[in-house]
Amino acid sequence: MRTQTMRTAALAVVAMIAAGGSAPAQSSGQAAAGPDRARLVGAWHMVSMEEQAPDGTLTHRDDRDAMLVYTADGHVSVQVMYPASDISSTTNSPYSKDGYEASFGSYDVDEQAHTVTHHVRGSLVRTLIGRDLPRVMQFSTDGHLTLRSARPEEKWSVTWEHD
Template sequence: MKALFCGTLAVVVALSGPSWAQSTERKNASPGLARETLVGAWHLLWLDEPGADGKLKRITDAKGSLIYTPDGHMSVQVMYSKPESASSNNPVAYAQGGYEGSFGRYDVNEAAHTVTHHVEGANVRALVGKDLPRMYQFSDGHLIIRSSRTDERWSVTWEHY
């Protein structure tokens, strides 16, 4: 039985991939451990996004959820308290009207510390059919997701429900 899950899409601070990935607590984890750790429901703690001045700003008044199922499905949703809070400084539009939402399948590449979201549906229709690779890091019981694109400077910090 498949259920429709909703979750939260986050924005990422782009750092150099290899050096950031090496800092993850799970770098020496056995195969499959990262995928098992990702599985479950996460709630949004905060987003770090570039502001109009290019400096990172922390957004703590947004709500969101991110869900990874054991059978490879994902769902992400984020609702900003104010529609204008969603950053327009990113090269890719993830939000519309202060809301981000997408669902689909996901794959994990533990060697690269990436999880790729294969978008099957989204409120921003231009994302449908896209593969969105994200870098992940586990730190102090949190999941930090960042874009793997060097032109996107956002990150999202999640905590298990």
């Protein structure tokens, strides 16, 4: 009986590891993985992006190709390719260069505030390196993830879908 219990426990541990169930890396003060953090893990592709123009009008963009990846151990990577027609409009963008946006690093989730903060370790735009980029996150009932800047001066939101 004891051998059977040990065998069952060992199989459960192997199954958890095989399914990617290792414990996420945690920074100091970070709570254990909660529902929002667990839902973030995986690869996402951009469904649409909304931006507010300088005159206050809302523009809807869905012609960008992008991928966002969150790993269970706390890493994040984002890549966005703008269409050729938008390359000139990215000249003053704090996130992109020549129509491309790319960064990677780690992330923390605040389950109570429903925010995820990207800690940029590397980026195509070097002024982002070392910065913390807080994002408000919202999950829809159809499984979409919407991220928007937590900074009031940044007027955009991006909707993502799991790959």
